[in-house]
Amino acid sequence: MLTLVLLVASACTAVRARPSLHYPEEPYANESAQSGPEEVRSAAIKRLLAVFGMDDPPAAVTHRRKQPPQYMLDLYNTVADVDGVTKDPYLLEGNTVRSFFDKLRSEQVEFRFNLSTVARTEKILTAELHLFKLRSQSALTFNRHHFCQVSIYQLLDSAKSNKTQEKRLLSSRLIPVHSNGWEVFTITQAVRSWTADEDSNLGLHVLVRTIGGSQMDLKLIRFASGRNHHQSKQPMLVLFTDDGRRRSASLESADPDDPQVTSVLPQSAMAAPAPPRNARSLDQETAWAEETGASAPCRRLPLYVDFEEIGWSGWIVSPRGYNAYHCKGSCPFPLGQNMRPTNHATVQSIIHALKLIKSIETPCCVPDKLFSINLLYFDDDENVVLKQYNDMVAGSCGCH
Incomplete structure (x- = not known):
């Protein structure tokens, strides 16, 4: 349940950066506040199904021990890594x-x-x-x-x-x-x-x-x-x-030979990952933030989506889950290039620091690179489907 709650919270953050679904946010928030845990879970699952382009989950087929065609397994492994993240958005014809x-x-x-x-x-x-x-x-x-x-x-x-x-x-x-x-x-x-x-x-x-x-x-x-x-x-x-869903703009503009793009790819998609900061430095920053009462700087943190925990393991073949990541932290003045700020965020940060307008807040820590994942699953007719979903993994975070 914790994973699902975090997923919904992360999805709300991502909507700030680029709205992709036309859902009224305020009515949903009021409904959640007045509903019990089961109603909230049901509404959250329904919203998650909408992200995957479904009204209802396909019927589970695990009890029949049906095996997907080897061709579909091989195709999935060609276009996706072990976590389902797309290796190259142009390997697959269509989506x-x-x-x-x-x-x-x-x-x-x-x-x-x-x-x-x-x-x-x-x-x-x-x-x-x-x-x-x-x-x-x-x-x-x-x-x-x-x-x-x-x-x-x-x-x-x-x-x-x-x-x-x-x-x-x-x-x-x-x-x-x-x-x-x-x-x-x-x-x-x-x-x-x-x-x-x-x-x-x-x-x-x-x-x-x-x-x-x-x-x-x-x-x-x-x-x-x-x-x-x-x-x-x-x-x-x-x-x-x-099916008509547009490719992610962040993926379309990504050049695999561009070192800046390579540096923000999900670690599972890199042959030799070289994270900009190690775990110890992140812990030190967090400890410093707790001592001083300040927020840790904007960064990318894990957010694992477990399909078995959600109750979807009966019809999803691969992956069993994936790391969506989420962005968390502050965007204090002055914004360094390590926070990947936009020009607008830099100006907003300056206006906030100078207190020129009281209602202006600091920029937000949000995903600035999003990557697609691939899902291999059985549909209601027990056909095996490979589908690519855009903007499902936060590749990197920045102040916007």
Whole structure:
């Protein structure tokens, strides 16, 4: 509960720096003051869900011991560090990646995916069909064909479209006959049409031919199906989308070669962190502040968000929690460059020190660099989703 309270407090501080959600602050504050602990917790969880773009948390799936696709785990580890913090905001295409398993659970040649969880407002960037090619049966391994042509077609409703064709070619390429492993085909065109009109989603058809154009024996070229093979090899649709949330301005302007930017990256994202002040110096500053009655200078402090404590561990795969950090401390006159003041904060500090206007306070200690985190989780349909959320980690603090 303490972690959650701190999270809400930190979120209020961050709103000063850059409003991102249009919530009326005063009515919420009055409601909290008049409510009991359970009501406050419920309201806080609801607000936190809104930050993650959800109305309600997805249903927990831990009791079913369902494993996320290895592809999604690998993708998460590529774009995020151990705490979920984004390594590079441009590694991921868009800000959302979803994986869908074949709902038809057909044998080999036809596949269908339920895309009802994709909002129509989302921009479809890339859609990939992942098929696992099985090894050829031993009795048929000797064959004069070394390559085959694999073509992916979108099935069409010829009666509805007033067209004679019953399928549209989406992707086609040569693959080795005797290979095994994942094969990926781009089918973006079909998925865009399906999300625009759900009724047009009649599925996909896979056709395997020899280089000469004749149909090949399906016993020689086999793909894993949703009916007869382990989940780790089942046909999968991977969808890259953008839900319209803008990238963080602090991330967009960040140049990885800029030493000033590197110096304020979260420590978990740095190969060899070199914090500007060690723990002893921070303790000394705090002790001095307590003795003199002054506040410690503006600095970044830990704020760990534990998803298990909040009750979300049943549907979140990774991370189990993350360090959001928060900013705390005073911004006394004169403001040194180590406090990363803006010009406005410097002027405000001077006006306050000279007591030119009595109502002017000292500048506030707030985050001046914010970084995104990545969440890997199960949605209500048990699809695995990788989503990137902006402005979730205070990278550094300054006087503003």
